[in-house]
Amino acid sequence: MPELSPRSAKPRVLIVEDEAPLSTMLRYNLEKQGFRVEEAADGQEALLRINEAVPDIVLLDWMLPNLSGIEVCRQIRRGSATRDLPVIMVTARTDEQDAVRGLNTGADDYITKPFNIEALLARMRALLRRAGGSASKGRREFHDVVMDLATHRVYRNGRGVHLGPTEFRLLDFLLQHPRRVFSREELLDAVWGTDIHVEPRTVDVHIRRLRKAINEAGEIDLVRTVRAAGYALDTESH
């Protein structure tokens, strides 16, 4: 089974729309799709809500009372906390120009009314996927182990190391909290997920495979076993 969001359960979407019927329709559909929905009826309210708590994505109507969608978008791009916030512009005009201008003001995507709810969902998912990916992507290191998230590669002391998906996630997690000890249960929650059922001892097996993969003859064992407590990434075994 593929997993979706390693971060939070429900993505939060802010709908900025002054036409109540449309807004209601959207809320209904988005909630059915597992979004947590918030609403704002004009530009000012939108910025207020965003500053209170940054949502995962914003649906922004083009024409708004008080502050136009374009202006709201500009403001969003200005703030450092909201610079990468995905914004989808919703516009009634079909003119290409408008759409382009929307993009130039910083919207990540746009859609014209009337729109297909499926199309909207597809774009939202795409943006969320992109944003989520780029945020956590980078590189992790510990001692002489390097993990490159973007290329999905792991190196020990320069030499490339092959890991299975689970070992990869396991190491990924451990690399995020070096030296800290985690119980088998904690590891299961973090690496496998909370709602699956797997024997705690299964962790042992994956730890072993991880060890086998990253430790070569002459190298120190980077995985520390802490009896009656769990495992940790560490340079000193005992």
Added chain:
Amino acid sequence: MPELSPRSAKPRVLIVEDEAPLSTMLRYNLEKQGFRVEEAADGQEALLRINEAVPDIVLLDWMLPNLSGIEVCRQIRRGSATRDLPVIMVTARTDEQDAVRGLNTGADDYITKPFNIEALLARMRALLRRAGGSASKGRREFHDVVMDLATHRVYRNGRGVHLGPTEFRLLDFLLQHPRRVFSREELLDAVWGTDIHVEPRTVDVHIRRLRKAINEAGEIDLVRTVRAAGYALDTESH
């Protein structure tokens, strides 16, 4: 294995370093990675060599005889032909301040001794990618694959290969982000578009067609499968 210079096959790197052992070690590793290596033992020699022939990237030690690394960097930034030349500063001091000062003098990145060779390589690649991206247009390359956007043609190792429209766009996208792993969903978003509905497994089929087209007997497979993650353009499959 890795390389990416859009200009020539082998990117040329100039190592400016007065400690011979380090310099030798770097030469060995970088040549193994497909770089053409040149060396300079002090700041003056560095500038001389750069003026002779501008390399693709410079590894610049902080502490140097004759002319400090900072000064060399300043000079590099001064010249019109070398203004955009990527420079990585190598320093023994860990102080953040030094690093920052290094960046202020115009270095594009820095790394502190002792450093992991993989980390260095990653940064070099990133810089080369950035530099290359802005300069070249209309043509993409990776390993021995060349794509000419203008003529819509693709070559592997000189020989022309035929791709269907979808395979072409797929390869085009992958070429824009070499080595990076993309999930089936991401590929669908980027290559097919967000609105359409296509089974994720369809990506497999097109990956296969792409493989069949660009890989000939005796040639390495340039498409890497990353189980449970997706696909990437890479020179090492495993």
Added chain:
DNA sequence: ATTGATGTCACAAAACCTTCATAAAACGGC
């Protein structure tokens, strides 16, 4: 009508997980 391209499916082939049984190691009390 013929060709070429595309999206799906079903089945084969790998790669991978989980579990279990057994060996090995660590610990506690004496």
Added chain:
DNA sequence: GCCGTTTTATGAAGGTTTTGTGACATCAAT
């Protein structure tokens, strides 16, 4: 140290998931 107990390491087996592949129906352009 010695012994019994608890905890971890390890190897193998069997089942599951993921990917590779060939075939096919559809559709558009020629």
